[in-house]
Structures are given as C-alpha cells and as structure tokens.
Amino acid sequence: MRFNMDNFRIEGTIYRPPVEADTFLLQITAGCTHNACRFCTMYREKDFHLIDESDVRFNLMEAQRISGIYKKPVKRIFLMDGDVFSLSADKLEAKIKEIRMYLPELEVISMYAAVRSIKTKSDEDLRRLQELGVNDLHIGYESGLDDVLAAMNKGTTVEDCITQVQRLKRAGIRHNATMILGLGGKGRGEESGLAAAEMINRAEPQMVRLMTLSIFDGCELAEDVKNGRFEEAGEKEILTEEKTILENLELPELHFWANHILNSTPVAGYVGQDREWMLERIEKSLEKVDDETFKKSFKRLHL
Ligand code: SF4
Structure with a gap:
C-alpha cells in the first residue's frame, strides 16, 4: 500500500x-547533522532538529487510520530525514516503542544511517536496535577512494565505513550501500570503479545502489565546477566506472541496483545471475555514447 504523503x-x-x-515514511527528525558534503543539497534549507511530537503522533494516527480502512497493516517503515540514526539508542528505542503502539504489526524499521552515527553506538546498542526491528539501513559509501571522500568533505574514510558496517553485520542488521558514479571527477573513472568494487566486496552490503553524480545549484561542488576546481567526468567514463564495478564484484547474492533516474543506462539485478546481461547493456551504451551529444541531450535536473 502506497500512502499519499499529502495527508x-x-x-x-x-x-x-x-x-x-x-514503505510508509515517518519523519522523526529534520535535516542532517553533517550537512556539509560538497555534492549534496538535500537538507541545506534546514538545521537538524527533532520533529514536534504532536506532528509525529498525528502522522502515526493517520497511518493507523488509513491502514485500518484498507485492512493492510503497516509492516515496514522508513524513518526520515537524513540522519535519524544519529539519535542515541535510548531515544531510538523510545521512538520505536511509541510507533509500535500505533502500528503493532511493524516488522522492519529502516532509515538512512551515517557511518559516524554507527560509531557512536556500542555493540550492545546495535543488538538492542536489531531486536527492536531496526534493519535495512541505507548508508552512503559514496566512493571507495579516501582522497575523494576527503575532497567531498564526507567526514569518513573507506576503512571507517567498512569497520562500522561489519559491526552492523555482527549485530544482525542488514544494510544497503549507495555509491556515486563520477564523484572522483574527470580521469578517475576506472580507478574509482576498482576501488568501489573492492570496498563493496569487503563490506558486503545486501544491495549496492549506483547513482550518477548530478551537481545542483546550492552545493559547494557547483562552485568548484564554475571555478574550474572540479571537472566532471563524461558519460563514457561514467559508464566505464559502472562497468568496472560490476566486473569486479565477488558477491553473487548482491543486488546490483543501477536503476536510478540519474543513470543513463538503467540496469538492476543480482550479480550472480544477471551480471552478463547487465554488462552487455552497459557495453552497448559505451559503444554508442558520444560525450558531447550526450551532454546536450540528457539532462539531470533533480534527484
Ligand atoms: S550526503 Fe548525506 S551526510 Fe552528506 S550532507 Fe547529504 S545527507 Fe548529510
């Protein structure tokens, strides 16, 4: 059941x-505690804060009412905005207990999680959250290259990320990774692809989601482009990076999801069973693509 969020x-x-x-989307916090990645415009208009409890309660009652009308219990929920996992384990536990009062058949509680927010939790905290239903966290790895992460002010390193997601795994919490094609800029496609594949192979997410870098006004990277400090990779290089990642993945069960609207060649499947046809499709695009024509005809306007 898809909820109309206008309600x-x-x-x-x-x-x-x-x-x-x-998934039913419930806003618990607004914004992102970091809010400083050079490529990101998502939460620039708001400072990180908790959503008023009366609004959270209103939304829960509305979800309860609608699911009652359609006789479809809510089993999965996604907590917004960007950084709910930054709340302490105690605060998260209290929120989850409140949510369960309205949606008692809830099974999975998903949300975005930053590496730094995992780090602040003990192994015991993570196990407790898993028992409460927290699972399928979405984590922005973004790049497998430390200098790219530093240049983009991500505030984390490759090793840090791998260490923290391994802790999640030991606590029984699954996660999905996001990586951004083209984040290394012009000339670093193949290198980025190899590093990304190595990172994914070590971190073992259940899904990797690839999206292509799109630089919107309002982020520092847009200024870097204007000032010539960052040169964007062309589409050929983006596709080469994507192909390099897919070729080098060693996890047959991994869901490879490169279906984002920002990607020129949407493919999605499991590495073990679908790699061949996905590679063929990317290679076909690679043969045909001309960077200049592509730039004029394919516009990446929004997320
Ligand atoms: S990419 Fe994620 S961590 Fe970085 S500013 Fe945007 S929401 Fe925050």
Whole structure:
C-alpha cells in the first residue's frame, strides 16, 4: 500500500531511497547533522532538529487510520530525514516503542544511517536496535577512494565505513550501500570503479545502489565546477566506472541496483545471475555514447 504523503504533516522536501517507494515514511527528525558534503543539497534549507511530537503522533494516527480502512497493516517503515540514526539508542528505542503502539504489526524499521552515527553506538546498542526491528539501513559509501571522500568533505574514510558496517553485520542488521558514479571527477573513472568494487566486496552490503553524480545549484561542488576546481567526468567514463564495478564484484547474492533516474543506462539485478546481461547493456551504451551529444541531450535536473 502506497500512502499519499499529502495527508501527512511533513517538514521540507521528502527524500527516501527509491527501493522504499512503497514503505510508509515517518519523519522523526529534520535535516542532517553533517550537512556539509560538497555534492549534496538535500537538507541545506534546514538545521537538524527533532520533529514536534504532536506532528509525529498525528502522522502515526493517520497511518493507523488509513491502514485500518484498507485492512493492510503497516509492516515496514522508513524513518526520515537524513540522519535519524544519529539519535542515541535510548531515544531510538523510545521512538520505536511509541510507533509500535500505533502500528503493532511493524516488522522492519529502516532509515538512512551515517557511518559516524554507527560509531557512536556500542555493540550492545546495535543488538538492542536489531531486536527492536531496526534493519535495512541505507548508508552512503559514496566512493571507495579516501582522497575523494576527503575532497567531498564526507567526514569518513573507506576503512571507517567498512569497520562500522561489519559491526552492523555482527549485530544482525542488514544494510544497503549507495555509491556515486563520477564523484572522483574527470580521469578517475576506472580507478574509482576498482576501488568501489573492492570496498563493496569487503563490506558486503545486501544491495549496492549506483547513482550518477548530478551537481545542483546550492552545493559547494557547483562552485568548484564554475571555478574550474572540479571537472566532471563524461558519460563514457561514467559508464566505464559502472562497468568496472560490476566486473569486479565477488558477491553473487548482491543486488546490483543501477536503476536510478540519474543513470543513463538503467540496469538492476543480482550479480550472480544477471551480471552478463547487465554488462552487455552497459557495453552497448559505451559503444554508442558520444560525450558531447550526450551532454546536450540528457539532462539531470533533480534527484
Ligand atoms: S550526503 Fe548525506 S551526510 Fe552528506 S550532507 Fe547529504 S545527507 Fe548529510
């Protein structure tokens, strides 16, 4: 059941992973505690804060009412905005207990999670959250290259990310990774692809989601482009990076999801069973693509 979010009290723009399109979205916090990645414009208009409890309650009652009318219990929920996992384990536990009072058949509680927010939780905290239903966290790895992460002010390193997601795994919490094609800029496609594949192979997410870098006004990277400090990779290089990642993945069960609207060649499947046809499709695009013509005809306007 897909909820019409117009019926709910929401602060600002909604962002959620495409795979959560049919999940009930509940806003607990607004914004992102970091809010400083050079490529990101998602939460620039708001400072990180908790959503008013009366609005959270209103939305829960509305979800309860609608699911009652359609006799479809809510089993999965995605907590917004960008950084709910930054709340302490105690605060998260209290929120989850409140949510369960309205949606008692809830099974999975998903949300975005930053590496730094995992780090602040003990192994015991993570196990407790898993028992409460927290699972399928969405984590922005963004790049497998430390210098790119530093240049983009991501505030984390490759090793840090791998260490923290391994802790999640030991606590029984699955996660999905996001990587951004083209984040290394012009000339670093193949290198980025190899590093990304190595990172994914070590971190073992259940899904990797590839989206192509799109630089919107309002982020520092847009200024870098204007000032010549960052040169964007052409489409040929983007596709080469995507192909390199797919060729080098060693996880047959991994869901490879490169279906984002920002990608020119949408493919999605499991590495073990679908790699061949996905590679063929990317290679076909690679043979045909001309960077200049592509730039004029394919516009990346919004997330
Ligand atoms: S990419 Fe994620 S961590 Fe970085 S500013 Fe945007 S929402 Fe925050």
